[in-house]
Amino acid sequence: MDHLKVLRENPDLAKEFDVLFDFSLLDELTERDEAEGRCTFTLPGMAFARDGSGGEYHLLEDGSIGYYSSEGEAGRLAEGMEDLFSLIVSCICWQDYCDAKQYADAKTLEEYGQRQRNINLEDIDMDSWRRVADALGIPTDGPLAPVLERFRKATQRQPLYRCVFHEDDGSLTESYDLMFE
Structure with a gap:
């Protein structure tokens, strides 16, 4: 499914998606x-979405998805749009799922993912979440370990997605790893 197209063609759904995620x-x-x-x-790329704190989602030339935060963090999030939207919808507040110790095995990862999602769901309008997920064809009751494992693998794939900031004094500051420090 072309999630970007679905959101662009339905402004109400896009607004609901923005409010939720x-x-x-x-x-x-x-x-x-x-x-x-x-x-x-x-890596070459173009911006296609932003978050409220000034972070940007980038479509990279190989079709993978990068993210650059306003705090100077950068990294690849997903191998493509399907994985990105699955991550965003299934793992609400995806930034909360970056504890590398929890990725030890599938059972630990699933428990971690479910625990974190339950915490984040406390602040979510459940009807709206289900409505958006249904409109995008993303299940809300599937296992999280496969989604999170694809996320982890994307963050570690070479070449890594980074940003170098050119300081006023001529020095260079490389972005922080977005995930799994």
């Missing part, structure tokens, strides 16, 4: 925010 879809692919030319990314 802090994901504001851009009207079209645009140049990444390069902080007035001070950011250099390791």
